[in-house]
């Protein structure tokens with residue numbers, strides 16, 4: 001049997017850090033990452049044959065659970081017809097229509113056009129290029145601790161792996177590129193107003209996660225998302241609303257649908273980005289939005305964007321089947337599992353005397369250790385929390401067969417396959433994890 005440790009060592013000799021995406025390396029929690037051999041429903045199994053209840057969900061896509069049989073069959077059937085054609089296929093329009101139709105409230109449909117790419121990074125990169133192309137301006141506004149993938153302009157003060165490893169930015173991004181990204185504190189409308197008052201004529205647009213979930217989960221304050229759209233539009237700038245992580249995970253209609261559930265006049269971002277769930281585990285993402293902006297894309301307009309594998313037939317098949325299956329009952333199951341799990345975590349931590357706050361945005365959640373007066377609202381507060389309690393908490397769960405995200409800065413993902421029995425098994429593992437968090441001590445300064 002090959003062990004995780006042997007594979008990690010072998011991989012690290014040829015792949016930097018032994019992984020193809022930094023957070024997977026267990027850098028901030030320590031130890032050896034599990035090399036996954038297979039996954040089914042709510043569980044993953046590593047190369048040593050050990051099964052874990054999975055709370056990572058491939059970082060979001062596994063809404064229905066792993067290897068959902070209909071999705072697997074659809075992908076297999078597509079594969080049998082050919083892996084990639086570099087030409088349009090019928091399913092692209094169908095998946096685009098499915099995505100666009102879901103983002104609808106009170107007759108408002110912000111997605112009039114959609115283009116598929118292969119990753120969320122490409123989707124947000126294309127979105128900011130479109131905002132610049134549409135306005136003829138250079139500056140982009142983003143928020144501290146939010147993550148939009150790894151394109152140069154958006155790595156400044158970003159969440160996810162940069163937060164995990166405590167990096168303010170990435171080496172290799174030129175000073176000139178960084179200077180074109182203005183970073184503001186999340187949930188601070190006054191800061192947005194001030195920067196637009198000072199530099200509004202030069203700002204192409206704002207990009208924002210629909211609900212922040214890459215610095216742990218930090219929900220937008222009521223009115224924040226609508227407010228930034230008002231401010232941007234008053235200055236002739238655009239807004240990209242990044243639903244790569246939240247889209248069709250927190251509701252049938254994404255975070256936009258949750259926030260606008262009862263709105264007579266839903267707010268309307270100019271562009272939206274999607275990924276993760278729209279491929280059900282296959283590599284696909286998308287940028288969509290107002291026709292007037294989207295039609296600037298080549299070959300209709302002058303903003304260039306392309307991709308050899310864009311609209312890949314296997315990914316399109318996985319996406320269509322996933323979205324067709326992701327109906328109201330799926331979201332009820334996911335919401336119920338998330339609520340039951342949050343309750344169990346809260347009870348275990350309370351019983352162990354560990355001060356904490358469970359941050360939520362729909363079914364997404366994360367744990368902010370330490371005393372907090374109310375929900376944490378920005379990155380500074382998250383960084384000031386007792387993140388050092390996370391590693392022992394994480395490892396105590398892992399030792400008992402529960403795989404939480406290997407970073408305090410990542411969201412926890414449940415799926416429709418996380419039923420009551422699975423939640424009970426996690427609950428049984430929580431007291432030991434809570435005790436480990438209670439015993440943790442801060443690192444020496």
Ligand SMILES: Cc1ncc(COP(=O)(O)O)c(C=O)c1O
Nearest residue numbers: 119120121147148149209244245
């Ligand atoms: C909100 C958000 N935007 C963009 C991305 C980038 O997507 P990808 O990893 O597919 O490039 C991610 C996650 O990685 C994300 O969470």
Ligand SMILES: N[C@H](C=O)CCC(=O)O
Nearest residue numbers: 021022023059160214245
């Ligand atoms: N936080 C990231 C996506 O949402 C985690 C995925 C990755 O970068 O590996």
